[in-house]
Amino acid sequence: MKYYVFAKFFQHLSVDELMAYCAEAKIDGPTAVIREGYWLEPDSYAKALPEFIAAAKKAGLEVRFADTSFPMGELAKDHTPLKILADSGITDVRLGYVKKGDAGHVRNLFVHSRRLAEGVAVAAEKAGIRAVIQVHGGCYPHNASTAWPLVEDLNPKFIGVMIDPGNNFMQEGFEQFDYQIQLLGEYIAAVGAKDSMTERSGSADSPTKGWERKWAPVFEGLANWEQVYAELNKIGFSGSMILMPFYDTDDFPLMFDKFKREVEYLKGLEE
Numbered sequence: 318m319k320y321y322v323f324a325k326f327f328q329h330l331s332v333d334e335l336m337a338y339c340a341e342a343k344i345d346g347p348t349a350v351i352r353e354g355y356w357l358e359p360d361s362y363a364k365a366l367p368e369f370i371a372a373a374k375k376a377g378l379e380v381r382f383a384d385t386s387f388p389m390g391e392l393a394k395d396h397t398p399l400k401i402l403a404d405s406g407i408t409d410v411r412l413g414y415v416k417k418g419d420a421g422h423v424r425n426l427f428v429h430s431r432r433l434a435e436g437v438a439v440a441a442e443k444a445g446i447r448a449v450i451q452v453h454g455g456c457y458p459h460n461a462s463t464a465w466p467l468v469e470d471l472n473p474k475f476i477g478v479m480i481d482p483g484n485n486f487m488q489e490g491f492e493q494f495d496y497q498i499q500l501l502g503e504y505i506a507a508v509g510a511k512d513s514m515t516e517r518s519g520s521a522d523s524p525t526k527g528w529e530r531k532w533a534p535v536f537e538g539l540a541n542w543e544q545v546y547a548e549l550n551k552i553g554f555s556g557s558m559i560l561m562p563f564y565d566t567d568d569f570p571l572m573f574d575k576f577k578r579e580v581e582y583l584k585g586l587e588e
Contacts, residue, residue: 318554318555318556318557318558318587319345319381319382319556319557319558320344320345320510320557320558320560320580320583320584321344321345321346321347321348321381321382321557321558321559321560322339322342322344322346322347322348322559322560322561322562322576323347323348323350323384323509323559323560323561324347324348324350325350325561325563326562326563326566326569326572327347328354328355329569332356332368332369332372333372333376335347335356336372336373336375336376336378337376338573339373339376339378340376340377340378341577342573342576342577342580343577343580343584344378344560344580345378345379345381346373346378346379346380346381347373347378347380348380348382348383348384348411348559349362349366349369349370349380349382349383349384349402349407350383350384351383351384351385351386351387352384352385352386356369357369359386362401363401366401366402366405367405370405370406379406380406380407381406381407381408381409381557382407382408382409382410382411382507382557382559383402383407383409383410383411384411384559385398385410385411385412385413386413386414387399387410387412387413388412388413389412389413389415389433389434389436389437389448390433390436392412392436392437392440392441392448393433393436393437393439393440394436396440396441396443396444399440399441399443399444399446399448400443400444400445400446402444402446403444403445403446407446408446408447409446409447409449409477409506409507409556409557410441410446410447410448410449411449411450411451411479411507412437412448412449412450412451414451414453414456415429415430415433415456415457416455416456416457417455417456417457419457426457427457427463427466427467430457430458430467431466431467434450434467434468434471434476435471437476438468438471438472438475438476441475441476442472442474442475446475447474447475447476447477447506448475448476448477449476449477449478449479449506449507450464450467450468450476450477450478450479451478451479451481451509452464452478452479452480452481452484452485452490452509453481453484453488454484454485454487454488454489454490455488455489458478458490459484459488459489459490460485460489460490460491460492460497461478461480461492461496461497461498461500461501462492462500463490464478464480464501464504465500465501465504468501468504473503473504473506476504477504477505477506477507477556478501478504478505478506479505479506479507479508479509479559480497480498480501480505480507480508480509481508481509481511482494482508482509482511482512482540482542482545483509483510483511483512483513483532483538483540483561483563484509484511485540486512486513486514486530486538486539486540487513487530487532494540494541494544494545494548495544495548497548498545498548498549498551498552498554499548499551499552502552503552505549505552505554505556506556506557507556507557507558507559508545508549508554508556508557508558508559509559509561510535510558510559510560510561510579510583511532511535511538511560511561511562511563512532512533512534512535512537512538512539512540512542513530513531513532513533513538513539514530514531514533514537514538514539515528515529515530515531515539516528516529516531517529531564532563532564533564534562534564534575534576534578534579534582535579535582535583536578536579536582542582542583542586543586546583546586546587558583560576560579560580560583562575562576562579
């Protein structure tokens with residue numbers, strides 16, 4: 318497997334500093350985060366990406382996975398953004414989300430999303446890259462059961478799914494991990510390696526009786542990562558683990574120390 322970091326909360330670092338932290342954590346590199354205020358912005362990523370990748374190589378790292386908000390519908394009409402990424406050596410690109418209200422009534426979501434998936438799969442094949450739909454709370458698909466019919470019968474070389482145990486627990490969509498992984502099988506392109514937990518820290522008189530959810534490192538959270546790795550091994554998964562340190566974001570040194578422990582924990586499970 319490859320281990321990358323979605324460096325959402327490394328934003329304050331320079332490119333070279335980011336790469337140094339990735340090397341220290343002993344991961345394969347960062348993802349190419351294309352969003353406003355980051356190293357690769359939507360209006361300039363084509364120019365900045367080669368320099369970003371060069372900095373990674375200089376540090377002994379690689380950049381193969383891109384995190385984007387590119388709408389599937391737009392990519393189906395113009396695959397140029399995918400071609401730019403592919404020509405730079407990116408092999409997988411996480412797409413923009415489909416929000417629950419994007420199709421009008423929620424009963425229209427499947428047909429709407431399937432049409433988008435079919436279109437972006439064609440675009441990805443033209444570009445020579447794999448488009449990745451992330452399972453995400455508040456969006457569609459939000460679990461493996463909704464993701465499966467979106468990609469069924471499409472070419473898994475060019476479209477896949479990113480499962481996300483942390484989102485399943487933190488937001489919505491939890492399903493047993495053996496079920497998720499057996500169902501999606503060869504369509505699993507990546508795994509969001511983040512986790513969460515619940516604690517009773519609010520008011521007992523509140524609608525949730527005081528129970529609150531919070532992000533947590535994978536070695537502390539609710540997800541059974543031993544089972545996740547065992548099931549991934551059964552299907553011969555060799556894709557990307559995208560680590561997402563969303564905890565302790567107000568204390569970067571503490572977050573980074575826990576992040577390094579996450580890497581060790583997950584690599585230990587793989588071994």
